[in-house]
Amino acid sequence: MNESPLLTPTLFHAGPVPISGAVVVTWLLVAVITTASWALTRHLSLRPGKAQCVLELFVETLDNQIRDTMQVQPEPYRALIGTLFLYILAANWSSLVPGIEPPTARLETDIVLAMIVLLASIGYGVATRGVRGYLRTFAEPSWVMIPLNLVEQLTRTFSLIVRLFGNVMSGVFVLGITLSLAGLLVPIPFMALDLLTGAIQAYIFSVLAMVFLGAAVEAHPTPKTLENKEP
Amino acid sequence: MALDWWTLGLQTLNVLVLIWLLSRFLLKPIAAIIAERQQAASRLLDDAATAKDEARQIRDAAEQARAEADRQRAAALHKAEHDADLARRQRLQEAGAEIERRHQQAQEALDAEQQMLQTAIEARAGQLALAIADKLMQRLPASARVEGFIDGLVEGLETLPAETRQTLSHPGVSLLLKVPRSLTDAEHGACSAALQRALGHPLKLEVSVDSGLIAGLELETEHAAVRNSLRADLARLETEMTLNDLQRP
Incomplete structure (x- = not known):
């Protein structure tokens, strides 16, 4: 990674459409994740194998995290949060493959992820509270807070972008610099650290997405939410 | 810094497609199998509870x-x-x-x-x-077996009731005299004389030998009998002894 991280080089053109490396890697990740998911869920049974146990553990943990963080039933949010976590994790860890640059090291990918979270929070908030109810949340606790709340919507989205982009991009840069300065074995600790950083960033992004979505649907519990809160 | 809007759009499309694909091929099937297992477990628990209730009912019925x-x-x-x-x-x-x-x-x-x-x-x-x-x-002398009893026979006649004696006094009444042996003429005469004196008229006397008398004389008619013999005495003694035995407590 010798060029500027703020620039997105075009890998090839599909007609008039320039295709960047991040898009191609994302396609590969989508293919791999989807194929693995299809392969692992083809023969699900009530007596699970090891792989099914791991998958069920992942889904159970994800559901419990959504319940604990958002205080709602996890079904409507499971696909979005689970996909964000798996995609960001896979994208971050794709840097271990030689010649692959993680898509999350590019600003466009992080912007897309953060904007999806922003739009999802708006969509779920409107769906839960209605348009007037959702807009009324910007005037809480007082109408004086409307500008601050609007700014908060933008800044927290921006913080999502910058946090993910900065961590992953810096990891890629550190790894590239280390590779250019030292031999093959020296970058291994940095690669391990990059794995840890990638997993943490995926977890943080997912948790923050849950927090933002939870804030959008907060204080307007559905019957399922009440049912979930009962001991 | 310049954003690549094509990349932005394609990545948006990619992430949305990935959300749908993961929902379709990973998260929903796993959640469904978890829910199915929970339902199966719930059914098993319900069945177990039902079986437990049935077993409890059967146990109660058995105890009853x-x-x-x-x-x-x-x-x-x-x-x-x-x-x-x-x-x-x-x-x-x-x-x-x-x-x-x-x-x-x-x-x-x-x-x-x-x-x-x-x-x-x-x-x-x-x-x-x-x-x-x-x-x-x-x-004893042979005469003692007859003569010694003539007076007793006469006394026996005298003890009879007057009506009985009167029937014996009718002429023609035959008297049967039982003797232990054949009488001599003297003895026959003595007996006849003694009886005539006692009855006061002549009488017809028939003599019959009955050795069972041992000694003595017995006079029998149709209406009366006079026993004056050792056999009759022994019979009276026996009767008295029997009566005494019966009266003894």
Whole structure:
């Protein structure tokens, strides 16, 4: 990674459409994740194998995290949060493959992820509270807070972008610099650290997405939410 | 810094497609199988609870049946004991009655045997007495077996009721005189004379020898009899002895 991280080089053109490396890697990740998911869920049974146990553990943990963080039933949010976590994790860890640059090291990918979270929070908030109810949340606790709340919507989205982009991009840069300065074995600790950083960033992004979505649907519990809160 | 809007759009499309794909091929199937397992577990728990309830009901029914059986057994045992007690009492009563009856029969048999023995002894004693008397009389003169009893016969006639004696006084009445041996003429005459004196008129006398008299005379008619012989005396003694035995407590 010798060029500027703020620039997105075009890998090839599909007609008039320039295709960047991040898009191609994302396609590969989508293919791999989807194929693995299809392969692992083809023969699900009530007596699970090891792989099914791991998958069920992942889904159970994800559901419990959504319940604990958002205080709602996890079904409507499971696909979005689970996909964000798996995609960001896979994208971050794709840097271990030689010649692959993680898509999350590019600003466009992080912007897309953060904007999806922003739009999802708006969509779920409107769906839960209605348009007037959702807009009324910007005037809480007082109408004086409307500008601050609007700014908060933008800044927290921006913080999502910058946090993910900065961590992953810096990891890629550190790894590239280390590779250019030292031999093959020296970058291994940095690669391990990059794995840890990638997993943490995926977890943080997912948790923050849950927090933002939870804030959008907060204080307007559905019957399922009440049912979930009962001991 | 310049954003690549094509990349932005394509990545948006990629992430949305990935959300749908993961939802379709990973998260929903896993959540569905978890829910299915939870339902199966819930069903199993419900079935187990139902089976437990059924088992509890069966156990309660069995306990009730056992209690009922115990109660019936106790009732049957009590009834059997009561019946056995009644039967025992009845058997004892019957046995007592049987013992009493057999005792009474034995006593009666014993009394009868004693009576028979007494009778036999008395008969034997009578025979012995007759034999003894006969032996003794054989030591006396032969005339003593007749003459010595004529006065007694006359006294016997006099003790008869007047009506009876009057019937004996009718002429033509035949008197049967039993004697222990054949009478001599003198003895026949003495007897006839004594009887004529006693009755006061002549009479027709028929003499019959009966050695069983041993000694003495007996007079018989159609309406009366006068016994004046050792056999008659022994018979009277025997009768008196028997009466004495019966009157003895």
